[in-house]
Amino acid sequence: MGDDFADLVMVNCSLVNVYTKEIQKKIQIAITNGRIAFVGTDASHTIGDHFITPSEFVKKSLLCGVTTLFPDSIDIVSVCGYKGFKEFVNLTKNLPMRFFHTVPGGLPVDKKFSHGKTLSLKEEKSAIKMPSVVGLGEVFSWTKVTKRDSKTMKSLQQMHEENCIINGHTAGASGKKLNAYVSSGIFSCHEPINFDQVIERLRLGMWIMIREGSIRRDLKEILPVVISHGTYTNRLMFCSDGVDPVDLSSYGHIDHCVRSAIKIGLDPLDAISMASKNCFDYYNLGQQFGGIAPGKMADILILDDLKKIKVNSVLLGGKTVVSNGKLTSNIKKPKVPKWITSTVKLAKFSENDFSIKSLNATENVNVINLKTEIVTEKTTEDLNTTNGNVSPSSDKDVWKVAAFDRTFGTKKHTVGFLKNFGAEIGAFASSWSFHENDLIVIGSNEKDMALASNKLSKSQGGMVVVKDGKTLASMPFQLGGIISTNSIESVSKQFLEINSSMIDSGCKFKKPHLIPVFLPFLALPDIRILYSGIVDVKKRVYISPINS
Numbered sequence: 001m002g003d004d005f006a007d008l009v010m011v012n013c014s015l016v017n018v019y020t021k022e023i024q025k026k027i028q029i030a031i032t033n034g035r036i037a038f039v040g041t042d043a044s045h046t047i048g049d050h051f052i053t054p055s056e057f058v059k060k061s062l063l064c065g066v067t068t069l070f071p072d073s074i075d076i077v078s079v080c081g082y083k084g085f086k087e088f089v090n091l092t093k094n095l096p097m098r099f100f101h102t103v104p105g106g107l108p109v110d111k112k113f114s115h116g117k118t119l120s121l122k123e124e125k126s127a128i129k130m131p132s133v134v135g136l137g138e139v140f141s142w143t144k145v146t147k148r149d150s151k152t153m154k155s156l157q158q159m160h161e162e163n164c165i166i167n168g169h170t171a172g173a174s175g176k177k178l179n180a181y182v183s184s185g186i187f188s189c190h191e192p193i194n195f196d197q198v199i200e201r202l203r204l205g206m207w208i209m210i211r212e213g214s215i216r217r218d219l220k221e222i223l224p225v226v227i228s229h230g231t232y233t234n235r236l237m238f239c240s241d242g243v244d245p246v247d248l249s250s251y252g253h254i255d256h257c258v259r260s261a262i263k264i265g266l267d268p269l270d271a272i273s274m275a276s277k278n279c280f281d282y283y284n285l286g287q288q289f290g291g292i293a294p295g296k297m298a299d300i301l302i303l304d305d306l307k308k309i310k311v312n313s314v315l316l317g318g319k320t321v322v323s324n325g326k327l328t329s330n331i332k333k334p335k336v337p338k339w340i341t342s343t344v345k346l347a348k349f350s351e352n353d354f355s356i357k358s359l360n361a362t363e364n365v366n367v368i369n370l371k372t373e374i375v376t377e378k379t380t381e382d383l384n385t386t387n388g389n390v391s392p393s394s395d396k397d398v399w400k401v402a403a404f405d406r407t408f409g410t411k412k413h414t415v416g417f418l419k420n421f422g423a424e425i426g427a428f429a430s431s432w433s434f435h436e437n438d439l440i441v442i443g444s445n446e447k448d449m450a451l452a453s454n455k456l457s458k459s460q461g462g463m464v465v466v467k468d469g470k471t472l473a474s475m476p477f478q479l480g481g482i483i484s485t486n487s488i489e490s491v492s493k494q495f496l497e498i499n500s501s502m503i504d505s506g507c508k509f510k511k512p513h514l515i516p517v518f519l520p521f522l523a524l525p526d527i528r529i530l531y532s533g534i535v536d537v538k539k540r541v542y543i544s545p546i547n548s
């Protein structure tokens with residue numbers, strides 16, 4: 001009404017109106033107390049003599065025009081349980097970025113073999129009472145839903161009672177199985193890899209997050225067909241499903257999705273709505289967020305160009321957090337409690353921890369054959385024995401691989417064999433692996449394997465590459481053994497060094513860091529290794545490293 005002055009008035013805007021799908025020219029937007037007060041051609045009644053203070057702390061994604069993130073803290077929960085979830089939520093507070101959390105919905109990945117920490121129903125219930133928690137993260141074992149697993153059913157019921165959203169994961173589901181999954185009130189999926197899977201899900205009332213991130217890129221496969229079919233885009237969104245620091249710098253974040261979509265031929269208005277309005281509508285946050293209209297939170301991007309999606313400035317709650325493509329304040333290092341930086345519970349390693357004993361001169365062994373960084377198949381090899389220990393073979397490109405419990409301090413471990421890794425190094429160790437977070441060590445000799453493991457034990461987690469007793473590259477993950485507290489610049493550098501140290505030594509894959517991350521991941525076939533044993537995923541049994 002103009003009874004009070006606005007904190008900020010933006011004039012001469014070309015407004016992308018996601019509600020009417022039009023570009024309104026020469027628009028003025030008035031902002032008060034972080035919210036939009038007025039949108040129209042003349043905001044002169046709201047103009048007084050206030051000034052704007054630059055905002056506090058900002059993140060890398062802000063430069064890409066991202067103002068809101070929906071994280072799934074599944075890995076920190078698998079290491080630190082509910083305490084870890086609460087701390088993660090805590091770490092996202094007081095940042096100039098909106099965080100809406102989901103309670104991990106995918107744990108345990110497989111009740112029979114998984115051993116990471118999970119949340120009890122009681123903990124889930126108390127988590128969703130937290131103001132920034134909006135629901136349950138991807139329920140990725142969809143058979144738990146179709147087979148009516150009792151804890152999963154109770155968890156879903158709890159979510160529905162509190163009007164929470166539930167994120168889905170329906171890779172490989174269709175027909176009656178997909179119908180059954182959707183009927184339980186899970187309405188989204190980020191797993192479609194082609195248009196047929198998208199349209200089947202849209203027809204059942206689902207929302208689709210088109211994935212474009214470091215693990216998979218599905219946008220170029222899906223969007224051209226969406227455009228040629230003239231498919232409604234009002235239930236399509238973008239997601240990264242995880243983006244590594246190097247990709248974040250080189251491709252960008254959701255801005256990259258919008259840019260690529262426009263390049264492929266999608267109407268920029270549809271692309272921007274997919275990145276804003278559709279997402280908030282899906283999360284039941286459309287009353288507050290998603291477009292520029294009176295009463296909405298004043299989260300606004302100012303773009304230099306509608307096609308290139310070059311972010312000039314970002315307002316978050318009416319405050320400038322990016323100006324002229326630069327953050328307007330420094331990023332402060334988060335204050336991390338001590339307990340979360342001492343979660344890697346490992347005893348001192350010796351070469352013996354990596355031996356596979358045998359009384360025979362040769363043994364026929366089961367091998368995890370790497371088809372890609374992620375996909376494995378079960379094969380067998382004949383290997384020689386040295387001093388009663390079955391040896392890896394560089395001629396056959398067969399390596400030792402070991403998994404250790406580093407969460408509970410039980411000293412339990414398993415040693416087996418890996419094929420097709422290719423890098424002529426001594427050892428590569430990682431304390432981060434999807435949802436199990438075992439210490440995984442790949443190596444050509446026990447000495448370097450022990451050394452690499454001792455290094456990660458000392459640094460309380462990370463990734464390290466060792467050759468002939470020397471460290472070729474390393475990256476610490478101080479927080480929970482899975483997250484680095486260093487700056488993104490330093491992590492990106494170390495991340496590139498880790499991968500290039502192995503690629504330069506002959507590794508056949510482009511992203512070797514993903515190998516230990518996926519080795520214990522039970523949601524994928526064919527053969528996985530955990531500290532509790534080597535798992536034949538299809539047969540759902542443990543198998544021994546040696547065939548007797």
Ligand SMILES: [Fe+2]
Pocket residue numbers: 138140169190191
């Ligand atoms: Fe998924």
